[in-house]
Amino acid sequence: MSRETPVSLPVAAPVVEIEKLASVFPTAGGEYVVHQDLDLRIEVGEMVSIVGGSGSGKTVLLRQILGLEQPRAGRVTVLGQPAVHLSDAGAASRVGMLFQHGALFSAFSVLDNIAFPLRELRTLPDALVRDVAMLKLQMVGLDPVHAVKMPSDLSGGMIKRVALARALIMDPPLLMLDEPTAGLDPYSSDGFCDLLRSLHQELGLTMVMVTHDLDTLFELSTRVAVLAEKRVIVSGPPREVMDFPHPFIHDFFLGPRGQRARVLLQEPPRAV
Numbered sequence: 001m002s003r004e005t006p007v008s009l010p011v012a013a014p015v016v017e018i019e020k021l022a023s024v025f026p027t028a029g030g031e032y033v034v035h036q037d038l039d040l041r042i043e044v045g046e047m048v049s050i051v052g053g054s055g056s057g058k059t060v061l062l063r064q065i066l067g068l069e070q071p072r073a074g075r076v077t078v079l080g081q082p083a084v085h086l087s088d089a090g091a092a093s094r095v096g097m098l099f100q101h102g103a104l105f106s107a108f109s110v111l112d113n114i115a116f117p118l119r120e121l122r123t124l125p126d127a128l129v130r131d132v133a134m135l136k137l138q139m140v141g142l143d144p145v146h147a148v149k150m151p152s153d154l155s156g157g158m159i160k161r162v163a164l165a166r167a168l169i170m171d172p173p174l175l176m177l178d179e180p181t182a183g184l185d186p187y188s189s190d191g192f193c194d195l196l197r198s199l200h201q202e203l204g205l206t207m208v209m210v211t212h213d214l215d216t217l218f219e220l221s222t223r224v225a226v227l228a229e230k231r232v233i234v235s236g237p238p239r240e241v242m243d244f245p246h247p248f249i250h251d252f253f254l255g256p257r258g259q260r261a262r263v264l265l266q267e268p269p270r271a272v
């Protein structure tokens with residue numbers, strides 16, 4: 001199989017490029033190193049799942065990509081710019097973020113939640129902002145009648161969809177998702193995965209997600225990056241990564257949940 005790029009085409013720049021990243025926090029007795037020499041490159045159109053044990057630094061890595069943490073060393077570049085510049089105004093047009101619990105404003109209606117990042121910019125008349133928000137509501141598969149509802153009137157799956165519509169209000173090319181299906185029942189979780197997959201196809205979105213859920217991981221990932229020992233120890237297609245010899249990967253993929261995933265992939269169970 002050849003992966004050569006024809007010389008006449010320009011090579012697309014990566015959406016995210018992380019080189020030799022160090023993330024360090026001060027502690028009472030000194031410093032705690034979360035990432036050391038961490039490299040990760042994410043290309044246009046990929047759906048990358050980041051997995052790792054609790055405390056391995058997944059959330060800190062998402063925050064680095066969002067420009068919310070300062071690297072101690074190394075570089076985090078997002079869409080050709082240092083990630084720390086993303087926290088400037090207009091960041092929502094470059095990166096959308098779906099927080100784990102939806103993080104909707106409870107005092108705002110569905111429509112006002114979705115419209116919020118665009119309204120904050122104060123560049124468009126309000127009627128147009130509302131039109132764009134209504135379009136996004138439909139894009140995530142919700143009926144317009146839900147626009148006037150309050151977050152407390154919504155199911156868990158609907159909250160995720162409204163939060164997704166808000167993350168996509170400014171058509172960012174990069175979408176980050178923290179545990180997108182956590183807390184959803186299997187039916188809602190499957191529906192949300194289907195929605196993410198169709199948005200990925202239709203909008204050409206690049207997605208980076210943190211997930212513990214193997215069904216979601218196998219449904220959506222073109223690539224899995226495993227965080228352990230303060231860096232990405234391996235990244236590749238899920239089927240290849242699950243065979244990489246490492247205690248975390250063994251437990252994660254070959255425990256009871258992993259065996260179920262193999263059934264979904266129609267592969268024979270492994271002896272563990």
Ligand SMILES: Nc1ncnc2c1ncn2[C@@H]1O[C@H](COP(=O)(O)OP(=O)(O)OP(=O)(O)O)[C@@H](O)[C@H]1O
Nearest residue numbers: 025026032034052053054055056057058059060061
């Ligand atoms: N602001 C901070 N100050 C000090 N330490 C921090 C800070 N943020 C994170 N840490 C530490 O960095 C380490 C990695 O945290 P992180 O939240 O990224 O883990 P995680 O992989 O997301 O874990 P989980 O799966 O439990 O969510 C943890 O030991 C955490 O205590």
Ligand SMILES: [Mg+2]
Nearest residue numbers: 055058059060
């Ligand atoms: Mg976390």
